[in-house]
Amino acid sequence: MMMSELQVQMLELKSYNTLGRAAAAFSLAGLVEEVYLAQEGWRDQSHAEGGELTTLELLENCAFTKSINSSRRSAASDPELSFTRCAATLTVHHEACSFALVLHSSGSTLDSTSSASVSRSTGKQTLYSGRAPGYVAVLDAVGSQHKCIVIFALVCCCAVLIALIFSAVDVWGDDEDGITEDSCNHTCRFVLVENIPEDLSIPYKDTVPLTAGLHELLDRARRSVEIVSPWWALNSTKSESDLPQAKQGQILFRQLMSLRSRSVSLRVASGLTDSPELKALARSGADVRYLNMTALTRGQLNSSFWVVDRKHVYVGSAIMDWRSLSTMKEFGIIFHDCSCLALDLHRIFSLYCQLQHKDFLPSIWSKRLYALYNRDKNLTLFLNGTEAGAYISSSPDVFCPKHRTKDTEAIKRVIREAETFIYISITDYLPMMNRSQPKYWSLIDNMLREALILSRNLRVRLLVSCGERTEPLTLNFLWSLKALCVESLDCSVEAKFFVPREQSDGRLYRINHSRFMVTDNSVYLGNPNWVGNEFVFNAGVGVVIRQRPQENNTTSVVKRMKAVFERDWHSHYSKTLDPNNIPACSMHTVKENIRV
Known part of the structure; x- marks a missing residue:
């Protein structure tokens, strides 16, 4: 590059404002190499003429000194800008620019009588001056000062990085609407909700119909509705549309579609990618998040819960399927005006949303995903005027950030704290990993055995749903449990199968989807079936409520x-469960043994 061209580019710095001059001056670091080439050419020319081109003359010729002096004058009124310029030396690795910046930051100036030259033979700066020996000390300090700045910058970067890691700064953090542990509501109202099919002659027992409870939640929504469901089929197929029961799902779907007209946001987390209903909701403005559970855990998303306005909550067995609102027996609980519990459950929803389209789990979770309450730190509530402790549990284990209680830990705590009885209503009870290569999974089964052996006068009852897909080994495990108390007066184990009516086509549907456990002082209500797969691979949540017996x-x-x-x-x-009258739970024996 010709010297005149370089001078023109550098002289353009005069037209910039203070910040622009500093930024432009440092951007010229890439041209320093060309400056050196020009310097060597000038030096050769100077020696040919019998003289020596000084560093001062070099800097003056390229207008670099003028830019620096101008920037230094403005820096007095802007210390932050001055620090920015000094920090820029970390990216400049050429002797000429370092020399100029050190002079700038130290406030030194070169008078017109100074004589200096720069040697690049070893990459080290040396100043030769006959008239201004003070400048020698300045340039001798350039190397050490440069190293100090680099070290200081690296230390600062490391400190910031460590702070980011250990404080888990919320890169993914979601807005909490200003609700905190201190400002949330501890006085709540709860209702038990269930769906009882019309053909079952079972009365509602201090419960509310599920459809009524869900519609009330949507009617009360003012800002947001967050839903997690493993399945979406509220609209029936053409062949099912004539069924009167199918209308309940259609009504609920229309109410979800109308939320946008009320300025209520709808957010959905699901494991489905090709659901027509989710696509329709997305077109209407819903924020639909997809979890690839196969890639994340080799499992499925089985969670089923709602969070409305960050203060109302539903947790239960029902999914977004018209059958859950009509032909299936479902059970759940709704909390109203319970923002503390809703805030904690919302964090699980946020965790699902942040895993959208990911095929790996983060090594560090955001701090806003940490549990607020757990088995050792219960949320103190007043439910319908009665004091209680509560917390949310989750599965699988890899979906449990800091402080979150695992579902298996929650179940274990409830079983261990039981004193007089443990009643369990579950769809499946199978202490196995029921996959391509079945494995024995004894965690919960061992908990019950330990409680029966170590506790005195403990009564255990298991009500298991019976259907076509019921694993025959379930009978064996239940018999094994009963055998523990055959000759003991201190424990009692009873097991029953909930057997529905036989369908007209001979099929036997497992219509009882209840999944809860109640003891004399606690309840656990969750999404997982009591099968190894559900806790190890599949995603689900549970809620634990503890109350003193009254x-x-x-x-x-x-x-x-x-x-x-x-x-x-x-x-x-x-x-x-009687050896002489075993209920049929497989399709090929339905017609022989089922008589209701």
């Missing part, structure tokens, strides 16, 4: 859920 209190969660269990237990649909 004889005269009939409004507590424990008392009401116990009443629901006993109603089903004593119904004529529950068949005792």
